Amino acid sequence: MKRYIARRLMQGAILLCMVATIVFFLGRLTGNPVDLMLPEDATPEDRAALTQTLGLDGPILDQFAIFVGKAVHGDLGMSIRMKQPAVEAFFDRLPNTLSLIPWAILLGMMLGIPLGVVAALHRGSFLDRAAGTVAVLGIAMPSFWLGILLIFVFSVELGWLPSGRMGGPAHYVLPVFTLATFLVAGFMRITRSAMLEVMESEFVKLARIKGLSEAVVIWKHCLRNALIPVLTLWGVFVGNLITGAIVTETVFAWPGIGRLTYEAVIYRDFPLLQAVIILKSILILSINLGVDILYAYVDPRIRVT
Amino acid sequence: MAFTERPTSTDAVAPRLSLWRLVWPARVPGHFRRTARVPWIPIAIISVIVVMAVFAPLLAPYSPIDQTLRDKLLPPAWMAGGSDKYLLGTDAFGRDILSRLIYGARVSLMVALLALTAGGGVGLAIGIVAGYVGGAVDSVLMRLVDAAFTFPAILFALLLAVTMGQGLGTLVIAISLLLWASFARVIRGEVLSLRQRDFVALARVRGCSAPRIMLTHILPNVLNTFMVLVTLNIGVVIIAEATLSFLGAGIPPPTPTWGLMISEGRGRIADAWWVALIPGIAITLMVLSVNLFGDWLRDRLDPRLRQL
Amino acid sequence: MKGETVLEVRDLHTHFFLRRGVVKAVDGVSFSIRRGEVLGLVGESGCGKSLTALSLMRLLPKGGARTIKGEVLLGGENILECTPAEMREIRGRRISMVLQDPQTSLNPVFTIGDQLREAIQRRKRAPLVGTRRADMMKEAVAALRRVEIAAPEQRIGQYPHQMSGGMKQRVVGAIAISGEPGVLIADEPTTALDVTIQLQYLKLLKRLQAETGMAILFITHDFGVVGRMCDRVAVMYAGRIVECGPVRQIFEAPQHPYTRALIASVPKMTGAVGRLATIEGQPPSLMDLPAGCRFASRCTHVEQRCLDAYPGTVRVGDEHTADCWRVAPS
Numbered sequence: 001m002k003r004y005i006a007r008r009l010m011q012g013a014i015l016l017c018m019v020a021t022i023v024f025f026l027g028r029l030t031g032n033p034v035d036l037m038l039p040e041d042a043t044p045e046d047r048a049a050l051t052q053t054l055g056l057d058g059p060i061l062d063q064f065a066i067f068v069g070k071a072v073h074g075d076l077g078m079s080i081r082m083k084q085p086a087v088e089a090f091f092d093r094l095p096n097t098l099s100l101i102p103w104a105i106l107l108g109m110m111l112g113i114p115l116g117v118v119a120a121l122h123r124g125s126f127l128d129r130a131a132g133t134v135a136v137l138g139i140a141m142p143s144f145w146l147g148i149l150l151i152f153v154f155s156v157e158l159g160w161l162p163s164g165r166m167g168g169p170a171h172y173v174l175p176v177f178t179l180a181t182f183l184v185a186g187f188m189r190i191t192r193s194a195m196l197e198v199m200e201s202e203f204v205k206l207a208r209i210k211g212l213s214e215a216v217v218i219w220k221h222c223l224r225n226a227l228i229p230v231l232t233l234w235g236v237f238v239g240n241l242i243t244g245a246i247v248t249e250t251v252f253a254w255p256g257i258g259r260l261t262y263e264a265v266i267y268r269d270f271p272l273l274q275a276v277i278i279l280k281s282i283l284i285l286s287i288n289l290g291v292d293i294l295y296a297y298v299d300p301r302i303r304v305t
Numbered sequence: 306m307a308f309t310e311r312p313t314s315t316d317a318v319a320p321r322l323s324l325w326r327l328v329w330p331a332r333v334p335g336h337f338r339r340t341a342r343v344p345w346i347p348i349a350i351i352s353v354i355v356v357m358a359v360f361a362p363l364l365a366p367y368s369p370i371d372q373t374l375r376d377k378l379l380p381p382a383w384m385a386g387g388s389d390k391y392l393l394g395t396d397a398f399g400r401d402i403l404s405r406l407i408y409g410a411r412v413s414l415m416v417a418l419l420a421l422t423a424g425g426g427v428g429l430a431i432g433i434v435a436g437y438v439g440g441a442v443d444s445v446l447m448r449l450v451d452a453a454f455t456f457p458a459i460l461f462a463l464l465l466a467v468t469m470g471q472g473l474g475t476l477v478i479a480i481s482l483l484l485w486a487s488f489a490r491v492i493r494g495e496v497l498s499l500r501q502r503d504f505v506a507l508a509r510v511r512g513c514s515a516p517r518i519m520l521t522h523i524l525p526n527v528l529n530t531f532m533v534l535v536t537l538n539i540g541v542v543i544i545a546e547a548t549l550s551f552l553g554a555g556i557p558p559p560t561p562t563w564g565l566m567i568s569e570g571r572g573r574i575a576d577a578w579w580v581a582l583i584p585g586i587a588i589t590l591m592v593l594s595v596n597l598f599g600d601w602l603r604d605r606l607d608p609r610l611r612q613l
Numbered sequence: 614m615k616g617e618t619v620l621e622v623r624d625l626h627t628h629f630f631l632r633r634g635v636v637k638a639v640d641g642v643s644f645s646i647r648r649g650e651v652l653g654l655v656g657e658s659g660c661g662k663s664l665t666a667l668s669l670m671r672l673l674p675k676g677g678a679r680t681i682k683g684e685v686l687l688g689g690e691n692i693l694e695c696t697p698a699e700m701r702e703i704r705g706r707r708i709s710m711v712l713q714d715p716q717t718s719l720n721p722v723f724t725i726g727d728q729l730r731e732a733i734q735r736r737k738r739a740p741l742v743g744t745r746r747a748d749m750m751k752e753a754v755a756a757l758r759r760v761e762i763a764a765p766e767q768r769i770g771q772y773p774h775q776m777s778g779g780m781k782q783r784v785v786g787a788i789a790i791s792g793e794p795g796v797l798i799a800d801e802p803t804t805a806l807d808v809t810i811q812l813q814y815l816k817l818l819k820r821l822q823a824e825t826g827m828a829i830l831f832i833t834h835d836f837g838v839v840g841r842m843c844d845r846v847a848v849m850y851a852g853r854i855v856e857c858g859p860v861r862q863i864f865e866a867p868q869h870p871y872t873r874a875l876i877a878s879v880p881k882m883t884g885a886v887g888r889l890a891t892i893e894g895q896p897p898s899l900m901d902l903p904a905g906c907r908f909a910s911r912c913t914h915v916e917q918r919c920l921d922a923y924p925g926t927v928r929v930g931d932e933h934t935a936d937c938w939r940v941a942p943s
Contacts, residue, residue, distance in 0.1 A: 015452050015455060019456060022461070026464055136597065137593065140588075141588075142544050142585060142588050144548065144567065145581075145585030145589070146585075148582070152574050202717035205672060205718075207720070209705060209709060209789070210704070211702065221720055224723070225721070228722075242457055246459070264467075265466065265467060265553055265554055268467055270467055273467055274464070276460075277460050280460065284457075299721075300721070301772070
């Protein structure tokens with residue numbers, strides 16, 4: 001098990017380096033990186049100072065070395081708009097997003113997985129097709145539009161829920177629901193197809209031969225195996241969640257890293273965007289590693305490899 | 306006592322209807338055979354939108370960018386205060402929503418076409434090369450694919466928009482980044498199995514060079530899969546374009562795109578909901594139709610792809 | 614140790630109702646097994662042997678299969694008429710089954726110990742929670758020891774993929790007999806095993822049977838195994854049993870042409886090695902069965918009456934029957 005973890009860590013580190021490299025080179029692509037990184041009202045002295053610090057008048061490899069050196073020390077540049085180190089801005093907002101995501105995952109799983117099992121059990125029936133329609137709809141709707149629609153219905157028209165910003169539990173409802181919609185659809189689809197496949201297995205026949213009740217056969221023997229492919233897609237889901245958060249936090253004015261990304265784009269705050277991407281990558285890689293470890297725990301066959 | 310035909314427990318007999326029974330099965334679930342019906346409604350919707358896109362100048366009642374501030378924020382024709390002049394109402398600048406919707410279809414489809422050609426094409430090429438050549442080339446390329454899958458490409462799309470500026474080119478490149486990896490992976494799988502087939506061995510024996518084999522033998526045989534992948538990904542592209550436009554990283558105003566329309570209408574949701582909500586309905590309908598159509602096509606052409 | 618009849622099957626019909634037709638996979642099968650006896654069910658692939666077994670357990674595969682006629686008397690009671698709940702009680706406790714492929718029969722995500730414990734708990738009718746796990750595990754170890762698995766304490770904590778095929782098949786056997794069933798159905802249990810392991814497994818089954826006195830329905834397509842394992846044998850062809858009788862009699866004096874051909878096609882290790890005997894032709898389609906004898910198209914002694922009508926079951930000896938026009942009743 002330990003070797004497995006070590007190997008995944010190394011792979012993650014390599015991926016991170018690739019991302020950082022690409023981000024770096026994209027920044028230098030335009031030929032005028034100084035303009036990208038400074039506000040419009042910057043003085044020539046500011047320009048000179050920056051050129052000096054980042055080595056922008058030197059060879060590209062030197063610039064890269066400086067970039068990496070600074071990055072390792074936690075310095076990923078200064079946000080133009082916010083006038084604070086980008087890393088600081090990121091970590092200020094990170095808790096807010098992290099308070100949102102687990103709820104979305106929980107909701108997604110608690111709704112999606114049982115729906116998938118029920119759909120598989122009653123395959124072909126009206127229930128199955130209804131659930132399937134819900135799933136397809138969940139993937140077809142752009143999540144930012146769904147968020148706006150929900151705000152319109154529940155906040156503007158009905159006045160039940162607040163329309164945005166962080167606050168008490170009521171403020172969590174709509175953003176979590178919006179984020180979770182895509183997940184519910186995804187979980188449902190995969191659980192359903194995984195269950196359908198597992199239900200045909202020989203060991204399921206053996207479980208029935210043992211005389212176990214149908215409920216135990218389905219919810220214990222089948223589901224546990226069906227969850228394995230579900231877990232493999234967790235990694236993809238996490239990536240979608242991070243991007244979904246950008247849009248959802250924007251729509252609901254939630255002060256998290258998603259909103260930060262949006263602001264970086266709108267205000268053309270390159271240093272901030274650069275930092276956000278690298279830090280988000282680290283976040284995603286960490287979560288993926290966690291998922292892989294969980295996967296190895298759930299499916300004992302994986303531990304051998 | 307002889308036992309003659311009677312429903313046994315393995316038959317599909319209507320169970321006692323109860324919520325409990327839905328999740329706690331009492332009997333072995335029955336089998337159901339599903340026939341794939343031609344999805345007429347999705348096809349109709351897709352056709353309407355394509356027609357809208359192609360004949361936009363003929364169909365749209367007004368220019369999408371003309372501002373008539375006098376007529377701003379009028380509700381759709383069927384609501385109180387609306388007029389027949391503007392069937393779907395107007396936005397904050399007095400522009401006709403219907404016209405902007407129609408021209409928006411044009412933009413969406415054009416971006417989709419370009420991105421699918423670029424991203425799909427690159428993915429196709431990489432998939433064929435990786436699958437056919439194999440070895441170190443394959444390993445490296447697949448590592449890249451894995452990396453691409455790990456990171457949400459939207460982030461890179463945003464970065465591109467900021468560094469290279471907004472515009473059609475940037476948008477197409479950005480969305481292509483989203484696509485190429487999944488195309489590459491699936492095509493590579495196809496090529497791996499094709500590589501073993503006799504006609505490839507025969508071509509090699511005849512002395513065909515590798516590039517020639519890839520072009521004349523492998524490529525035609527993966528086109529089927531490629532087309533299915535294209536149809537399955539149109540929805541992805543449309544939503545990606547809408548999302549990027551919404552975030553201000555797509556095609557700059559005043560060109561109407563559905564995502565941009567939603568973004569602009571957001572602030573006015575309280576008193577003019579139609580500005581933001583109507584374009585979203587269009588997106589949802591289009592993506593839904595394309596996905597349903599793609600599923601049907603996939604089932605017809607290549608059910609093995611059902612994993613996707 | 615032969616005792617009273619524990620399982621009696623009368624005129625069993627299990628058909629597949631498909632859109633393109635009806636597949637009469639089991640078309641009038643009757644046999645009985647006594648306590649302590651091993652009845653072999655032999656036939657080529659597709660003749661309906663496995664489906665007969667599944668019909669007995671009432672675990673028909675999805676896809677239109679239904680048992681439409683017949684009786685299955687387990688201890689005198691017709692289990693085809695039981696409710697699903699009653700059937701669940703019966704499965705595992707009074708009748709059990711060993712499946713063919715050990716690689717897929719065990720759930721890959723649970724340990725051997727867990728899977729055994731499930732079966733043992735059912736036997737003891739203990740609730741799943743609150744029962745002392747240690748006691749259950751001790752029972753599980755004992756069960757493994759009973760099927761001759763070495764170091765059972767270690768095996769308890771292992772997963773199926775960590776064991777060989779032969780060992781897995783023993784575990785499946787342990788699970789099957791944990792409920793102390795009166796009848797065990799063994800559906801080609803050794804087909805997927807290495808030849809060297811096969812013999813050991815058969816010996817194990819025989820030993821278990823001697824200990825428990827259970828009746829075994831041994832399904833196989835290998836006549837060689839029949840000779841080792843079975844007391845009586847029923848030969849199945851195209852959905853029906855064409856010959857049934859004591860193993861010795863069947864081997865020495867097979868009456869039905871199909872049986873004769875099957876026995877002749879078993880390669881003999883002794884004597885002169887000539888050309889391997891085969892049976893020409895193919896079995897008839899189960900959707901489109903002929904009116905007469907089903908073996909007629911491949912039989913070397915076919916007559917007109919064979920094509921006209923199906924021969925009834927003819928008694929040719931003590932407990933020996935055959936379905937053939939040309940056989941003389943005793």
